[in-house]
Amino acid sequence: MKQHTLLPTLMEKNMNHLGVDPKKKRLSNEQLELLENSFQDEIKLDPDRKMKLAKELGLQPRQIAVWFQNRRARWKGKQLERLYDALKQEYDAVSRDRQKLQQEVMALRAMLKDHVAKNQVSTGYTDVSGEETVESTSIPSSDKHQPVAEAEAMTTVTSLHQMNMDAECNYQMNMDDYNNTVMIPPYSWATTSMP
DNA sequence: TAACTAACCTATTCACACA
DNA sequence: TGTGTGAATAGGTTAGTTA
Structure with missing residues (x-):
């Protein structure tokens, strides 16, 4: 079933220093680089890799999954182009x-x-x-x-x-x-x- | 075999960065 | 301030599991 776990950890982290409620925060360059490398290795995300990446990047596993979904969508768009x-x-x-x-x-x-x-x-x-x-x-x-x-x-x-x-x-x-x-x-x- | 679950998909929304 | 980009959500499909 769908997992609608939002991202309190990341949000809380990010809003602390801004004093606002950042609902969406861009990933850092380091995070993007690692995710991109991982995507180049394998377009699909298995649960082990998801957990490993989440741990490594300090993100929620759900965020990793979402990033891969969006990345696959962008990749498919390019392929179609x-x-x-x-x-x-x-x-x-x-x-x-x-x-x-x-x-x-x-x-x-x-x-x-x-x-x-x-x-x-x-x-x-x-x-x-x-x-x-x-x-x-x-x-x-x-x-x-x-x-x-x-x-x-x-x-x-x-x-x-x-x-x-x-x-x-x-x-x-x-x-x-x-x-x-x-x-x-x-x-x-x-x-x-x-x- | 129906119900449940997890993962995936597409389409869309919405926050943010930037010209 | 309008626009592009990307993170996140909504709702649907598929495949595996279980009672």
Whole structure:
């Protein structure tokens, strides 16, 4: 059950020389240093260590426990901050890649449109002359092949689009994987030692 | 198995130091 | 005197113990 033992000892000590009722008093540098060192050793506080620290620092065990609780909360906040920064960097990088891919897709689409238009024109000529025009892209075209070429071209665009979609899906999946790996279930973070 | 207990958590309050 | 920081509190969850 909760322990609501307040701190008469410390308070009394502190108010004696001030003539006031200090309800909250900052810990001294020495006390903080020792607590900090202890926290760096182990984020969790076992009862023996709590008693030892309390004795050593002249504080109530409850104060030691509270200090560790607050320290863990601050530590977790920092961890979340770092995690946020890492995720943001990752997101920015993926975002840039996505934009680049989209630009490539647009360029390829434009090329394809141009290519199809030229094929249609050249097909018009071949209808008359019977000659076959070969584009620099080496895609064969004739009145017989033209629908096939268009279909292939459309397939290419669809594939590119699919690749783009896949990239997005992969990113989503990776983020999910990352979340499953990194997201910390309640309280479990506290059982891990300091990084 | 329910009740109790201790330790922990998050959210909040509040005293104090300082610009 | 407003604000940031940290000690302390409130209330909830979890896990171990016991009758």
